[in-house]
Structure formats: structure tokens, C-alpha cells
Amino acid sequence: MGKHLMKGNEAVIYGALLGGATHYFGYPITPASEIAHAAANLFPRCGKHFLQAECEVSSISMLYGAAAAGARVITGSSGPGLSLMAEGLSYLSGSELPCVVVDVQRAGPGLGYIWPEQADYNFIVHGAGHGSHSGVVLAPNSAQEMCDFTYKAFELAERYRCTVFVLSDAYIGQIMEPVDLPRQIQSNPHKDWALYGDAESRHNLLSSIYLKMEELEGHNQHLQDKYRRMAEEIVDFEEFETADADYLFVAYGITSRICHSAQQLLRNKGIKVGMLRPKTLFPFPDVRLRELAGQLKKIIVAELSNGQMVRDVRLAVEGRVPVDLYNWMGGRIPSTEEIVHRLEAETGGL
Amino acid sequence: MLAGVKPSCFFMENKEMHTIKHQKARSLYPTFERKAPGAEVSHYCPGCGHGTVHNLIAEAIDDLGIQDRVVFCSPVGCSVFAYYYFDVGNIQCAHGRAPAVASAIRRTHDDAIVISYQGDGDLAGIGMSQIVHAANRGENITVFFINNAIYGMTGGQMAPTTILNQKTVTTPSGRHAANEGFPIGISEIINSLHAPVFVERVSLATAPKVMKARMAIRKALRNQVDKKGFSLVEILSPCPVNWKMTAVESRRWLEENLEPVFPVGNLRDLAKGPFDRVDRKKAGRVSDRKILEILGVDEKEVHTSSIHLKEEQNVKIAGFGGQGVLSTGILLANCAIAEGLQTTWLPSYGAEMRGGTANASVNISHEAIGSPIVSFPNVLMAMNLPSLDAFEDTVRPGGCILVNSSMVPRQVRRTDVAAYHIPATDMANNIGSPQIANVILLTVYALVSGAITLETLQKVIPLSIKRKNLVNINMKAIEAGIAWLEENRK
Numbered sequence: 001m002g003k004h005l006m007k008g009n010e011a012v013i014y015g016a017l018l019g020g021a022t023h024y025f026g027y028p029i030t031p032a033s034e035i036a037h038a039a040a041n042l043f044p045r046c047g048k049h050f051l052q053a054e055c056e057v058s059s060i061s062m063l064y065g066a067a068a069a070g071a072r073v074i075t076g077s078s079g080p081g082l083s084l085m086a087e088g089l090s091y092l093s094g095s096e097l098p099c100v101v102v103d104v105q106r107a108g109p110g111l112g113y114i115w116p117e118q119a120d121y122n123f124i125v126h127g128a129g130h131g132s133h134s135g136v137v138l139a140p141n142s143a144q145e146m147c148d149f150t151y152k153a154f155e156l157a158e159r160y161r162c163t164v165f166v167l168s169d170a171y172i173g174q175i176m177e178p179v180d181l182p183r184q185i186q187s188n189p190h191k192d193w194a195l196y197g198d199a200e201s202r203h204n205l206l207s208s209i210y211l212k213m214e215e216l217e218g219h220n221q222h223l224q225d226k227y228r229r230m231a232e233e234i235v236d237f238e239e240f241e242t243a244d245a246d247y248l249f250v251a252y253g254i255t256s257r258i259c260h261s262a263q264q265l266l267r268n269k270g271i272k273v274g275m276l277r278p279k280t281l282f283p284f285p286d287v288r289l290r291e292l293a294g295q296l297k298k299i300i301v302a303e304l305s306n307g308q309m310v311r312d313v314r315l316a317v318e319g320r321v322p323v324d325l326y327n328w329m330g331g332r333i334p335s336t337e338e339i340v341h342r343l344e345a346e347t348g349g350l
Numbered sequence: 351m352l353a354g355v356k357p358s359c360f361f362m363e364n365k366e367m368h369t370i371k372h373q374k375a376r377s378l379y380p381t382f383e384r385k386a387p388g389a390e391v392s393h394y395c396p397g398c399g400h401g402t403v404h405n406l407i408a409e410a411i412d413d414l415g416i417q418d419r420v421v422f423c424s425p426v427g428c429s430v431f432a433y434y435y436f437d438v439g440n441i442q443c444a445h446g447r448a449p450a451v452a453s454a455i456r457r458t459h460d461d462a463i464v465i466s467y468q469g470d471g472d473l474a475g476i477g478m479s480q481i482v483h484a485a486n487r488g489e490n491i492t493v494f495f496i497n498n499a500i501y502g503m504t505g506g507q508m509a510p511t512t513i514l515n516q517k518t519v520t521t522p523s524g525r526h527a528a529n530e531g532f533p534i535g536i537s538e539i540i541n542s543l544h545a546p547v548f549v550e551r552v553s554l555a556t557a558p559k560v561m562k563a564r565m566a567i568r569k570a571l572r573n574q575v576d577k578k579g580f581s582l583v584e585i586l587s588p589c590p591v592n593w594k595m596t597a598v599e600s601r602r603w604l605e606e607n608l609e610p611v612f613p614v615g616n617l618r619d620l621a622k623g624p625f626d627r628v629d630r631k632k633a634g635r636v637s638d639r640k641i642l643e644i645l646g647v648d649e650k651e652v653h654t655s656s657i658h659l660k661e662e663q664n665v666k667i668a669g670f671g672g673q674g675v676l677s678t679g680i681l682l683a684n685c686a687i688a689e690g691l692q693t694t695w696l697p698s699y700g701a702e703m704r705g706g707t708a709n710a711s712v713n714i715s716h717e718a719i720g721s722p723i724v725s726f727p728n729v730l731m732a733m734n735l736p737s738l739d740a741f742e743d744t745v746r747p748g749g750c751i752l753v754n755s756s757m758v759p760r761q762v763r764r765t766d767v768a769a770y771h772i773p774a775t776d777m778a779n780n781i782g783s784p785q786i787a788n789v790i791l792l793t794v795y796a797l798v799s800g801a802i803t804l805e806t807l808q809k810v811i812p813l814s815i816k817r818k819n820l821v822n823i824n825m826k827a828i829e830a831g832i833a834w835l836e837e838n839r840k
Binding site (some may be wrong): 046063095 | 421433444450458459464635636684695697721726
């Protein structure tokens with residue numbers, strides 16, 4: 001099996017096409033633009049649709065239209081683009097249309113800059129746009145996972161009729177690594193709720209309007225039930241040396257790569273550090289964190305934001321263990337050594 | 351007179367027309383549940399134009415025999431509930447976004463008949479971007495634009511098409527150009543674009559004008575059936591309730607006040623769209639096997655040898671932008687893959703970017719690589735002085751620094767690292783291209799580190815460069831690197 005050296009952003013498009021994607025709509029933005037470049041190159045050659053929209057408001061509306069028509073749709077963007085998509089994301093959730101949205105997080109707020117941050121967490125994980133809604137949030141930490149997570153995102157989106165976010169960051173988008181491509185192309189199944197412009201689907205209506213209060217309440221309950229079901233069925237995470245750990249790093253995306261290196265160095269120094277990396281941020285691995293909480297002296301959440309995931313970790317452990325935040329903002333990335341020294345200093349060496 | 355009940359209701363004014371049997375269009379539901387269970391009248395206000403237009407569209411759908419194929423995109427506004435009336439495929443869209451939604455449906459099903467039905471706030475206000483770009487792409491869709499110069503559903507606020515001095519709840523003393531600008535002529539804007547095939551403005555002021563509207567609506571739909579391209583019909587339509595008039599007064603006001611600002615008539619009717627559309631069915635489906643081939647899923651790996659690394663390689667390659675720093679890193683990473691090793695490549699980015707230099711971080715290891723960021727390299731390739739200045743002190747003791755001494759007028763100061771001062775650019779120029787200086791450096795690195803073999807480098811280079819006539823010169827660069835090291839090791 002050939003391994004292909006490619007950027008995380010490019011790997012998204014390989015994962016998408018092998019995952020059965022039929023349409024890409026998007027608007028360029030650094031540091032996500034290579035996703036659109038790869039899509040523009042590969043989608044038409046593979047007989048699929050690529051269209052550069054006039055803005056992100058339109059691109060997400062195009063996802064809405066194509067998803068309603070039964071397509072497998074994907075877009076890629078970064079923070080400022082996601083802000084513009086908030087409207088469409090809410091409508092997609094309200095109408096229960098499946099789609100895949102990749103966010104290559106950059107530093108904010110406002111224009112900020114193109115360096116990496118993880119500060120879209122609150123916005124993406126806790127419901128981008130108005131109303132009580134969310135979607136599956138996958139958190140890749142390598143080019144391989146950019147491909148693999150996108151590959152499986154379409155099936156998840158259709159299973160739950162929801163948006164699946166691939167929440168990465170500027171580093172995971174820009175990194176080049178060898179990628180093993182999936183061998184099978186997924187097919188796009190017929191959906192009995194979609195609009196195909198034919199007699200069979202003529203009576204279908206895709207809408208998020210509910211004129212009766214009790215119906216809208218019921219719709220909301222239905223969405224929340226769906227989110228609870230996701231928590232039971234698809235929560236995913238990776239653990240390193242947690243069995244005897246006194247300290248636990250919790251991190252995702254690029255930060256998890258750095259923390260994993262730090263965790264190994266600290267183990268070499270005799271400090272019992274383990275690590276939990278959420279692969280799904282929604283649903284969040286709160287049950288497992290609560291289980292681990294009892295044995296730990298401290299949890300350290302490392303993230304490139306003002307401390308957003310840390311709140312979910314604190315909620316999960318319900319005060320059973322202190323939860324510290326190591327955070328960086330504005331694009332700065334810690335070195336492995338910085339994290340090692342900081343925890344070493346706190347623990348007094350051992 | 352309840353629009354939405356009886357098609358072409360204005361004929362009722364002529365008593366001789368009473369003998370005409372009015373039959374509801376098949377494309378409309380028999381009863382209108384939005385109004386009430388079993389209701390035969392619409393929820394629209396008395397005298398409203400929506401019902402008339404709904405009827406005209408439904409009749410056209412019937413007559414064209416396209417009911418099963420229609421996907422109707424309803425907007426935000428009074429006609430948000432169009433799906434209660436049209437017995438076709440229905441989708442409700444966010445405010446102003448229907449043309450983008452319709453464009454995507456168009457690009458999903460070639461034979462669907464995609465209708466975007468929008469009011470003036472929806473299309474000319476919040477959705478101006480979406481309509482202009484859908485029109486500019488010449489999407490083969492049909493847009494019905496109901497212009498009643500006011501926001502209906504939200505309670506009579508100013509619309510982009512509200513005329514000067516017209517009073518609304520948000521222009522209580524009338525619309526003033528100095529504050530709110532002028533009413534927008536959508537048909538004229540759309541007609542300024544190349545792609546649309548049909549643009550017509552019609553009016554519902556009188557029965558003969560309704561007949562003209564009927565013709566325009568049919569034409570706009572037929573164009574889509576014939577795959578001609580983008581058609582828009584702007585329909586000047588009464589809103590008696592928000593205009594605070596009776597139904598009869600509103601028609602007169604429409605004719606006397608709106609029509610002079612928005613002249614009715616055909617603005618464009620092309621026999622053929624300005625470009626040929628790609629017929630995907632004729633172009634043929636791309637088979638899964640072909641897709642796997644395009645994506646290189648079955649490509650054979652270039653696997654030359656299995657190397658045992660003395661230690662994990664954390665390489666920083668730095669120089670001016672344009673010196674091929676990033677591509678040298680990619681070449682090194684590709685060689686590592688060929689050696690069966692793990693590797694990561696990261697461009698200069700964020701906090702890694704300093705001193706105005708471009709740099710690439712490459713890690714090579716037997717194990718899965720944790721942090722891809724090289725803060726403290728054990729190998730530095732410095733292609734210019736700022737790079738050496740920036741990164742010399744970060745190199746770990748015992749590491750090595752390779753300097754392109756043609757570009758760097760000083761020696762490495764560190765004494766705890768191995769230093770190689772290679773006049774790579776001068777050597778490259780002698781061979782014939784300054785571009786290959788990096789390959790000379792990479793060759794020396796391969797020899798002194800043992801992290802990659804020359805055999806691999808020779809196999810990977812031809813696969814990595816686009817201009818195949820440069821393969822030979824790159825091979826000469828490798829020979830030059832070998833020769834330099836032999837000479838300077840003595």
C-alpha cells in the first residue's frame with residue numbers, strides 16, 4: 001500500500017472523495033485554502049462537483065441545497081468563515097440535513113491571524129448558530145486522521161442526519177505526513193427524505209419551521225435525544241498510560257501531539273503522567289474522564305484558547321480532581337520542553 | 351376577491367366571464383392547511399398578489415407537465431409558507447439564500463426544475479449577493495421575484511424597493527434618498543450581467559397585465575425545461591394591508607406609483623444561453639476504479655531500504671523564501687517514507703516564523719512522531735545568514751549544522767556541534783543551476799547522518815520534480831555533494 005506524503009488539508013479531500021463526497025462548495029481562507037485547491041483539482045476529475053461560492057454564507061447555503069437533494073457535501077473553512085456560516089449551520093441542524101464541515105482553526109478574534117489556535121471550540125462544539133443544536137465534532141491530530149475522519153464523516157452525518165465537523169487547526173492543516181488512503185470508495189445511498197426532483201420524492205418537505213409550539217418543542221426534544229444517542233454510540237478517544245497515572249493530560253489536535261511527546265518525556269523522568277486525547281469533542285468523553293478522576297492527583301488541559309475545552313473537562317469530573325489549564329493564545333505554540341518543565345516544577349520533580 | 355382561490359380573479363370584474371369554469375391547478379394542494387384544516391382559501395391577505403402569482407406558476411407547472419420534477423425553494427417573508435400551496439418537492443430556505451440553495455440543487459439533479467420564489471426584502475435586501483451571483487453563473491433556475499415595495503410579514507417596514515416618499519413603519523415620514531438611498535431596480539441589475547437568458551418585469555395592476563405576467567412566468571419556466579439558463583421575472587405586486595389601502599386602491603397605486611419607478615417590460619429574451627453547459631450524463635460517469643487511480647490509491651511504494659537511525663532526526667531547513675526551503679523539506683520527507691520511516695513536514699508557521707526566513711521542520715523517526723514542531727533541532731540546514739543567526743543557538747549539543755557558505759559570510763560559532771560549510775550555490779552555478787544547491791546540501795546530510803541513502807535520493811528526486819529535463823542536473827548535484835565531502839573530510 002503506497003503512502004502518500006500530503007498536507008492535512010489535502011488529505012481531507014482524499015478522504016472526502018473516497019468517502020463518497022459528490023459536491024464541494026467553499027470560499028478560500030488561510031489556513032484552509034489547500035482544501036479548496038485540492039477539491040478544485042480532484043473533484044471535477046473524479047466526476048464530482050466543485051464550486052467556489054461568493055462567500056461562506058452562500059457556500060453553507062449550497063451545502064444546505066445539495067444535502068437536501070441527497071448529495072454528499074463538504075466545505076472547508078476557518079474561523080471568520082465559520083462565523084459567516086452560523087446561519088446555515090443552524091438551518092442544517094433544524095432541517096436535519098447531513099453535511100461535513102472542516103474548520104482549520106486560526107487565531108482570533110476578528111481577523112486575528114493565520115496562526116493556529118483552538119478557540120473555535122465553544123462555537124463549534126456547543127452549537128454553531130442560533131437555537132439548541134449541535135453536530136458531531138471530530139478532532140484529528142494528523143494528516144492521516146484528516147483523511148480518515150473525513151472519510152467516515154459522511155456516513156456519520158447521514159446516520160444522525162446532522163452536521164459532522166472536522167475540527168482541526170492551522171498546524172494539522174499545514175503539516176505534511178505520509179497518509180495511507182482508504183481502499184474502498186463509499187457509495188452515496190438513496191435517502192427517502194431527500195428531494196430528487198421526481199415523483200417518488202415529490203411529497204418531501206425540508207424545513208425547520210414548526211408553527212405549533214408543542215411541535216417545535218417535540219422537534220427540539222428529538223434533536224436532543226439524537227445528541228444523547230451519539231454520546232452512547234460514537235464517543236471516541238485515545239489513552240496513553242493512564243492505568244497508573246497520577247497526572248493526566250487532556251488535549252486534542254496539535255496540542256495533543258505536543259502533550260504526547262511531553263507525556264513520554266515525563267514518564268522517562270519517573271513522573272506518572274498519562275494522557276487522554278478526545279477524538280470526538282461532541283460527544284465528549286466525559287464518562288471516561290469521570291472514571292479516571294478518582295485515581296488522579298490532577299488533570300491538565302492544554303489548549304490554544306482562553307480555556308474552552310477545560311470547562312467540559314471540569315463538568316465531566318464533577319470536582320473529583322483539580323483541573324489545571326495550560327493555555328496559549330494568539331498563535332503561540334508551546335514546545336514539548338515548556339510543558340515538561342511546567343509540570344515538573346509543579347510536581348517538584350516526582 | 352381572495353387571491354389564491356380563483357385563478358385570474360380579475361376576470362370576475364367582467365360579468366361575461368362568469369361562465370368560465372375555474373379549476374384549481376393540479377400543482378396546488380386541494381386544501382390550504384396553513385389557513386385552516388380543509389380551507390380552500392389561502393392565508394394571504396385580501397388583495398395580496400402572492401395568491402395570483404401562485405396560481406400562475408401552478409398553472410404553468412401543470413401545462414408544462416413538470417409537477418414531479420419541481421423543487422420549490424421558498425424564502426423568508428410572507429411566501430415562506432409556499433410549501434402549503436405547491437404540491438411539489440419543497441425546501442424552505444434561510445432569508446435571502448434561496449438562489450444559493452437552488453444553485454446547489456441544480457448541480458445535483460440535472461432534470462429537476464428548480465424554482466426560487468422570493469420577496470423584495472429577501473432578494474433585494476439580505477440576499478442581494480446570492481441572487482447576483484446565481485444569475486452571474488447563469489444557473490439554469492427560474493426566479494420569481496415579488497416586488498411589493500414593502501416588507502409584508504414583519505409588518506410593513508421599508509424594503510430596498512420602497513419608492514421615494516413612500517411611508518412605511520421604518521420610514522414614517524417617507525423614504526428619503528439622502529438617508530435611505532433610492533429604490534433598487536433588480537431587473538436592471540440582473541440585466542447588466544452576461545449570463546442570464548431572460549429578464550422581464552411584469553405587473554399585477556390590471557387583468558391584461560396579469561395576462562402578460564402569466565406569459566412571462568411560463569416563458570421563464572420553459573427556458574429551464576429547455577436548459578437555456580437563468581430566468582428572472584420581477585412581479586410588481588400589491589400589498590394592500592401594509593400599504594393601508596383597499597384591494598382596488600392598491601392596484602391603482604401600483605400602476606400610478608410603482609410602475610413609473612419600475613417600468614414593466616421585457617429586458618432580455620435570448621434564444622440561447624451565452625455558453626454551452628456541460629452535460630454530465632453525456633460526459634459520462636467516472637468509475638470507482640478510475641477514481642482510485644486518479645487518487646493514486648493503488649500506487650506502488652518507492653521502497654528502497656530499511657535504515658536503522660542512530661537517533662531521531664529533528665531537521666530544520668531555513669533560508670530566504672524562494673530558495674526551495676519548503677520543497678527541500680518535502681524531498682527529505684519523501685525519502686524518509688521510501689526508507690520505511692515515519693516522518694512529518696511542517697512549514698514555517700506561526701511562532702516558528704522569525705527573522706524573515708522561511709523554514710521547514712522535518713522529523714524522521716522509527717516511532718510515531720509526537721510533536722511535529724522542531725524547537726530544538728539536531729540538524730540545521732542554513733541557506734542564508736539570517737537563518738544561521740536565528741537558529742544556530744537552538745541546535746542541540748552534538749547535532750550538526752550544514753551551511754550554504756556561498757550565502758553565509760561567517761563560520762558556525764558553536765563548538766559543540768559538527769559544522770559543514772559548503773559553497774553550495776557556487777557549486778550549483780558551476781553545474782548550471784542555482785536551484786540545485788539544496789540537493790548538494792541534502793546529499794552531504796545524507797552521507798553524514800545516514801538517515802537516508804543516496805540510492806533513495808536518486809530514486810525519489812525524479813518522482814518529485816515536475817520538469818523531467820532537470821533530473822540529470824539534480825543527479826550531478828548529488829555527485830558534487832559526494833565529491834565535496836570526500837575532499838573536505840581529508
